[in-house]
Amino acid sequence: MNLSDSWTAGQGPILRVSAAEAVFKAIRTAIESGALAIGSKLSSETALATQYGVSRSVIREALRSCTALGLTETLTGKGTFVIASRASSELVLGQYSARSLMESRPHIEVPAAEFAATRRTAEQLEQMRGILALMAEEDDPEIWVSLDASFHAAVAKASGNDVFERVVSDIREAMAKQSETINLITGRARTSDTEHNHILDAIAAGDPAAAGRAMSVHLTAVDAALNIITGAH
Helix, strand or coil: CCCCHHHHCCCCCCCCCCHHHHHHHHHHHHHHHCCCCCCCECCCHHHHHHHHCCCHHHHHHHHHHHHHCCCEEEECCCEEEECCCCCCCCCEECCEEHHHHHHHHHHHHHHHHHHHHHHCCHHHHHHHHHHHHHHHHCCCHHHHHHHHHHHHHHHHHHCCCHHHHHHHHHCHHHHHHHHHHHHHHHCCHHHHHHHHHHHHHHHHCCCHHHHHHHHHHHHHHHHHHHHHHHCCC
């Protein structure tokens, strides 16, 4: 029997809050309270999905965020284990740390938004509008994160600068993982939708200064959310 079985016993199904956010918070609370001690092996994805009455994809999303915070580690063929009782002060998102990502993004995406305001085509503008319209209606966190990455990539492409477009493409996976973790833990998806619309409005208006400011505001808010997650000041 897994060490976590005694903890999961009696835990009722979690209703969708989002479901992934609720499952993540339940697991994180159990780890930080000591109910799931360091070294404990979590139940399988299938068992956890049954326990909480959610899909395995929801469980995977919750566990990815636990791993991103440095609380758990998944070993292929062995399972997921608790490795810390508190979140790491440094998130690692794919091949980049969250801090490295946030230090670099303003130098790439702010000027990209400024250039996009004067260089975007009508087709690119419609593409960005379409992405944001889908994001506003999307409740599935995984799909929303993919659309989020698509919007930022579309802004970079609309800048007409091949370097900005290539760099954003290269860091797109890490950006998606960052967005997934932040939105699951802090519930920023709808706030991000509003910030994205401000960026798009400025680009549509052909106002480079406003577009740059709107992108800067968005990235500053993302950075603040990361600080809340990691406890940084």
